[in-house]
Amino acid sequence: MTARTAQTIDEFADSIGWVFDGWRRALARFGRLLAVRTRLARVRRVTVDVVTYLRSPGTLADLSAPSIDSVAAFGVRALILGAVASIAVGWITTGAFGIAVARAVGALAWAAARLAILIALSPRGRSSHLRAFAAWACSLIPFMFGATEGLRLLTLAASAWLCLEGLIALGEHKRVAQTMVLWSFGGQASVIALGWLLRGGIAAIAALL
Structure with a gap:
């Protein structure tokens, strides 16, 4: 094999390698583009499901099971996002980071308590508990x-x-659903109202002294 032939073979191999590298880069870019489009399509579907639910909560059962799961997951994320936002706002307005965190943790604890009450008051059976969880998560x-x-x-x-x-x-009897919501949400509302009354009373007594 002459030196010229060897050089030609090397140049051809380099050309083939460049072509394969180009194809690999093109396929990688195409894959990333598809991944972005897939994520955007998923976000769009979740957004449509959430808006549909908020506009008419009674249509929740009309959504597919994956759509209900998506709305429920969005609700849990919304609760966490709200807790983080409350920490930021509380820290900025009061300057007390610990108090802001305590309030956010309290809000999360109340959410968990509402879920526990809903499940405790729901009829026996896994399906009833799943309905309670789905309604709770979506309502967040x-x-x-x-x-x-x-x-x-x-x-x-x-x-x-x-x-x-x-x-x-989701199929819960209306009176049962009303009882579940009254006890789970009404309990928290009562505690909040009692706290406001106590603070108002303490402030009034302090003003008289």
Whole structure:
């Protein structure tokens, strides 16, 4: 084999390698593009499902099981996002990071307590418990905006309505659903009202002294 022939073979091999490298890079870019488009399509589907549910909670049962799961997962994320936002707002307004964190943890604890009460009051059976969990998780969406104490009270009322409508839509008897929501959400509302009354009373007594 002459030196010229060897050089030609090397140049041909380099050309083939360059072509394969180009194809590999092109396929990698195409794969990333498909992944982005897939994620965007998933976000769009979840957004449509969430908007549909918020506009008419009674249509929750009309959604497919994966769509209900997506709305429920979005609700849990909304609760966590609202808790983080409340920490930021509380820290900025009061300057006390510990108090802001304690309030956020309290909101999360109340959410867990509501779920426990809903499941405890739901009829026996795995399907009833799953309905209670789905209605609870989907109803958490308003807490995304519960960054302050006043907003949390409004979001609690909105969440109670969504939970009630969701339970009924998923097949729970109306009176049973009303009892479940009344005890789970009403208990928290009563504690909040009692706390406000106590603070108001203490402030009034302090003003008289």
